[in-house]
Amino acid sequence: MLETLLPILIFTALALAVIGALRRIRLWRQGRPSRVNLFKGLVALPRRYLVDLHHVVGRDKMISNTHVATAGGFVAAAVLMILVHGLGIANPLLGGLLLLASASMFVGSLFVARRRLNPPARLSKGPWMRLPKSLMAFSISVFLITLPTVGLLPEGLLEGSSSWLLALVLAGVVAWGLGEMFFGMTWGGPMKHAFAGALHLAFHRRAERFSTKKGGGRSTGLKALNLEDEATPLGVEKPADFTWNQLLGFDACVQCGRCEAVCPAFAAGQPLNPKKLIQDMVVGMAGGSDAAYAGSPHPSQGLGGKPVGEHAGSPHGPIVALQGKALVDADTLWSCTTCRACVEECPMMIEHVDAIVDMRRHLTLERGKTPNKGAEVLDNLIATDNPGGFDPGSRLNWAADLNLPLMADLKQVDVLLWLGDGAFDMRNQRTLRALVKVLRAAEVDFAVLGTEERDSGDVARRLGDEATFQSLAKRNIATLAQYRFLQIVTCDPHSFHVLGNEYGELGGIYDVRHHSTFIAELFDAGRLTFAPWKGGSVTYHDPCYLGRYNGEYEAPRNVLKALGIEVKEMERSGFRSRCCGGGGGAPITDIPGERRIPDMRMNDVKESGAELVAVGCPQCTAMLEGVVDASAEVRDIAELVADALVERSADDVSGASRQTTASTAAEEVIL
Amino acid sequence: MQPDLQQKQQQQGIDVAVLVSIGRHPTTGRARRAEQDARGLELALAIEAELPGTRISMLHAGSQDDSSEAALRGYLGMATGVGMGLESMTLLEQPEGSDAIPALAKHLAATSPQLVITGARAERGEGSGLLPYALAEHLGWPLVNSLASVEKVENGVVTLLQALPRGQRRRLKVRLPAIISVDEAAPAARQSAFGPARRATFAITPTTPEADSELAQWHLAPARKRPKRLKIVKAASARDRFKAAASKSEGKGGQVLTDVTPEQGAEAIYQLLKEEDVLR
Ligand code: SF4
Numbered sequence: 001m002l003e004t005l006l007p008i009l010i011f012t013a014l015a016l017a018v019i020g021a022l023r024r025i026r027l028w029r030q031g032r033p034s035r036v037n038l039f040k041g042l043v044a045l046p047r048r049y050l051v052d053l054h055h056v057v058g059r060d061k062m063i064s065n066t067h068v069a070t071a072g073g074f075v076a077a078a079v080l081m082i083l084v085h086g087l088g089i090a091n092p093l094l095g096g097l098l099l100l101a102s103a104s105m106f107v108g109s110l111f112v113a114r115r116r117l118n119p120p121a122r123l124s125k126g127p128w129m130r131l132p133k134s135l136m137a138f139s140i141s142v143f144l145i146t147l148p149t150v151g152l153l154p155e156g157l158l159e160g161s162s163s164w165l166l167a168l169v170l171a172g173v174v175a176w177g178l179g180e181m182f183f184g185m186t187w188g189g190p191m192k193h194a195f196a197g198a199l200h201l202a203f204h205r206r207a208e209r210f211s212t213k214k215g216g217g218r219s220t221g222l223k224a225l226n227l228e229d230e231a232t233p234l235g236v237e238k239p240a241d242f243t244w245n246q247l248l249g250f251d252a253c254v255q256c257g258r259c260e261a262v263c264p265a266f267a268a269g270q271p272l273n274p275k276k277l278i279q280d281m282v283v284g285m286a287g288g289s290d291a292a293y294a295g296s297p298h299p300s301q302g303l304g305g306k307p308v309g310e311h312a313g314s315p316h317g318p319i320v321a322l323q324g325k326a327l328v329d330a331d332t333l334w335s336c337t338t339c340r341a342c343v344e345e346c347p348m349m350i351e352h353v354d355a356i357v358d359m360r361r362h363l364t365l366e367r368g369k370t371p372n373k374g375a376e377v378l379d380n381l382i383a384t385d386n387p388g389g390f391d392p393g394s395r396l397n398w399a400a401d402l403n404l405p406l407m408a409d410l411k412q413v414d415v416l417l418w419l420g421d422g423a424f425d426m427r428n429q430r431t432l433r434a435l436v437k438v439l440r441a442a443e444v445d446f447a448v449l450g451t452e453e454r455d456s457g458d459v460a461r462r463l464g465d466e467a468t469f470q471s472l473a474k475r476n477i478a479t480l481a482q483y484r485f486l487q488i489v490t491c492d493p494h495s496f497h498v499l500g501n502e503y504g505e506l507g508g509i510y511d512v513r514h515h516s517t518f519i520a521e522l523f524d525a526g527r528l529t530f531a532p533w534k535g536g537s538v539t540y541h542d543p544c545y546l547g548r549y550n551g552e553y554e555a556p557r558n559v560l561k562a563l564g565i566e567v568k569e570m571e572r573s574g575f576r577s578r579c580c581g582g583g584g585g586a587p588i589t590d591i592p593g594e595r596r597i598p599d600m601r602m603n604d605v606k607e608s609g610a611e612l613v614a615v616g617c618p619q620c621t622a623m624l625e626g627v628v629d630a631s632a633e634v635r636d637i638a639e640l641v642a643d644a645l646v647e648r649s650a651d652d653v654s655g656a657s658r659q660t661t662a663s664t665a666a667e668e669v670i671l
Numbered sequence: 672m673q674p675d676l677q678q679k680q681q682q683q684g685i686d687v688a689v690l691v692s693i694g695r696h697p698t699t700g701r702a703r704r705a706e707q708d709a710r711g712l713e714l715a716l717a718i719e720a721e722l723p724g725t726r727i728s729m730l731h732a733g734s735q736d737d738s739s740e741a742a743l744r745g746y747l748g749m750a751t752g753v754g755m756g757l758e759s760m761t762l763l764e765q766p767e768g769s770d771a772i773p774a775l776a777k778h779l780a781a782t783s784p785q786l787v788i789t790g791a792r793a794e795r796g797e798g799s800g801l802l803p804y805a806l807a808e809h810l811g812w813p814l815v816n817s818l819a820s821v822e823k824v825e826n827g828v829v830t831l832l833q834a835l836p837r838g839q840r841r842r843l844k845v846r847l848p849a850i851i852s853v854d855e856a857a858p859a860a861r862q863s864a865f866g867p868a869r870r871a872t873f874a875i876t877p878t879t880p881e882a883d884s885e886l887a888q889w890h891l892a893p894a895r896k897r898p899k900r901l902k903i904v905k906a907a908s909a910r911d912r913f914k915a916a917a918s919k920s921e922g923k924g925g926q927v928l929t930d931v932t933p934e935q936g937a938e939a940i941y942q943l944l945k946e947e948d949v950l951r
């Protein structure tokens with residue numbers, strides 16, 4: 001009797017799964033077109049899954065092993081089951097393998113169940129709580145129905161009239177397992193992540209972010225909006241304005257909440273939970289309300305969290321309401337610091353920051369609704385090329401006594417020193433002076449653009465004002481095209497990222513280096529000598545735009561080591577570094593929360609026991625120094641290096657160049 | 672405004688014309704939407720929100736080129752959401768150096784809006800602040816300057832709040848049609864958005880330009896920084912110092928004229944200008 005029932009069950013489940021898959025695909029195809037090479041993507045899928053995805057999942061060994069056992073067991077069991085029970089190929093070898101696969105899956109599901117016993121807050125509950133049971137139902141039932149195939153149970157056991165009941169129960173359990181695993185996979189159950197996830201990996205919008213045999217990939221620059229073509233929507237107003245593979249990506253979310261756990265805005269009690277945001281997008285794509293969401297909500301002041309069930313949307317309805325509520329509130333989108341911690345942690349390779357900036361673009365470019373100081377900053381950028389509205393002619397005032405060489409005079413140098421908007425900020429001017437001192441000590445052939453430099457466009461772009469970004473970028477690129485230089489060095493990771501990763505799409509391709517990288521190189525080349533460190537203990541704060549955006553974790557640490565400093569690492573450092581709260585225009589939009597992000601970061605510093613925190617970003621300096629009653633001092637790496645500089649011996653200086661005399665002159669002023 | 676009233680006036684929105692000029696950023700001199708004119712448009716949008724059915728038209732007299740177009744689009748970008756009639760701006764085309772007043776007056780007389788809103792003073796050109804007055808004279812309409820807000824429009828009478836020095840406000844009732852001019856006392860203009868600004872169009876209307884003969888005779892030179900007169904405060908206590916800093920200096924001398932005929936008022940002003948050597 002099972003012989004007849006099983007194929008029916010299996011093929012019904014498969015057929016339903018196919019119908020579900022087609023429906024799901026239709027949902028994704030509501031999105032706008034995106035050019036990806038489908039074939040190449042499918043070919044790359046195994047590598048992307050086994051290498052890139054497991055690189056992220058493997059950070060939690062326990063889960064990664066669990067997943068290997070469960071998912072591996074399931075995939076093998078599913079295929080074998082179709083062969084053995086579906087098509088009736090009762091080969092004992094296949095049967096044996098099937099037993100093995102289902103056993104492995106069962107062991108995996110025990111661990112899944114264990115994790116669900118006392119799940120951390122970041123995990124979603126709801127249907128996810130039944131998943132371990134469904135996994136067990138599937139694996140046990142498959143195991144049992146396969147036993148007769150290999151002859152471990154008498155063939156007739158389930159045949160006799162007395163065993164009808166047993167067979168029926170078994171068939172029921174098989175149906176449950178098949179329902180969750182096959183049917184649920186494409187009809188929106190927890191197993192959806194396997195189907196959508198695999199396709200998402202294959203058709204990812206940023207194919208460059210995956211590693212190849214040649215080495216690791218990274219793709220962090222925002223994609224440019226086509227402003228020439230007036231038909232291109234300016235950002236994302238409704239779910240269907242995302243590209244189809246972005247929608248597919250949202251659908252791949254496993255609601256593991258890793259993003260939630262690392263999000264600084266969530267931790268600060270600002271109204272943003274990246275996991276919920278992705279689920280909101282899934283709700284919008286399919287149409288409906290968020291009432292079924294079973295994880296932590298977007299935080300909200302006073303309430304603990306925004307109640308679920310009050311927001312709803314549809315694929316062609318607005319995401320942010322003009323009045324009242326729609327799918328997402330605007331302040332959720334404006335809370336993000338674009339720190340990329342969520343993207344870095346997401347095992348499904350979902351691109352939260354792209355989505356958030358896409359939606360911000362609509363709010364800024366179409367609705368003119370950049371909150372708080374946003375509009376003022378953007379107006380300043382348009383009128384004065386800097387966010388503070390300062391006279392662009394005063395960009396070099398801080399260096400009036402330094403006699404900085406200008407590109408306009410020299411035309412050709414080794415290093416173009418990009419100052420960034422920190423040139424208008426008194427605190428950052430100290431860093432810049434220190435950096436100039438270091439460059440002169442190492443006799444670097446450098447020059448600055450001076451008043452020809454403009455804001456890189458970083459803030460405009462993160463605030464969604466792509467038009468102002470592109471206007472600034474194009475003018476900067478035109479300026480840079482007049483001169484010849486080998487590389488750009490900057491002490492501002494935001495400029496670094498924009499010049500290095502985002503100007504390329506607009507035609508500006510440069511070799512950009514953060515000052516810590518450059519100083520490390522100078523030290524390695526023997527061009528800098530340092531006095532031994534005499535200060536107290538030091539920790540290092542990785543700026544998001546240097547670390548996660550550009551993968552530079554080593555150089556700053558190497559510089560500190562060269563200074564004789566042993567870094568006391570904070571718990572969250574390197575790729576897990578916690579944002580200072582200064583990125584993405586967050587200090588400008590200033591969405592209230594229950595805590596401040598920089599306070600939390602300075603608390604991390606305190607817990608490390610360090611008396612000084614070394615930073616490498618003007619934003620981080622400003623944010624961290626703005627913390628009241630901080631336990632540690634904040635110094636830029638350039639300042640630490642400048643303080644430790646030792647005049648090199650006379651033979652080194654002999655044949656003194658113009659720079660040497662200039663540098664002594666400069667030092668007198670600095671010291 | 673009471674809801675029933677609002678309903679009644681649904682169909683009775685008024686025609687508002689907002690005069691806009693090309694501004695000039697104080698530090699960089701770049702063309703932009705002029706600060707006061709943008710506030711004027713903001714005021715018009717506020718009337719529209721209160722009084723559905725109101726039609727706003729924007730009017731600019733001048734030449735058309737790339738930088739002025741970008742500046743004018745700054746106003747058009749304030750119209751987010753549809754149905755405001757702000758997808759287009761009327762451009763009375765005339766060459767640089769023409770007098771804007773006759774062109775505007777003619778157009779306004781022809782289209783006869785009920786309310787004309789303008790900034791108090793242009794950011795480039797003469798910037799004399801005389802345009803609202805000259806227009807009022809041309810059209811024979813009342814003019815209210817330094818407007819803070821429009822309270823209501825009812826049966827052809829508009830109730831306005833005019834800003835006076837030191838935060839005082841004066842409520843006025845004015846029969847339409849009227850001209851109102853706006854300075855820093857009015858609410859700040861909303862953000863201008865790129866999308867609507869880019870989509871908007873210009874309705875270009877040719878005019879018979881009249882050269883600004885007076886301007887042509889002028890000699891223009893960049894302003895020199897003039898020394899500021901310092902206020903000497905003899906204050907004994909912090910309170911006195913604060914009061915001295917916060918208060919505007921009271922004019923010495925002068926006289927307050929109340930209940931006088933326009934002729935008497937004009938005579939008094941004429942006398943004063945002579946005394947001060949402004950008129951000879
Ligand atoms: S978005 Fe990624 S990290 Fe966040 S819950 Fe979903 S799968 Fe996990």
Ligand code: SF4
Nearest residue numbers: 263336337339340342
């Ligand atoms: S980028 Fe940072 S702030 Fe934004 S959602 Fe992700 S983790 Fe949160």
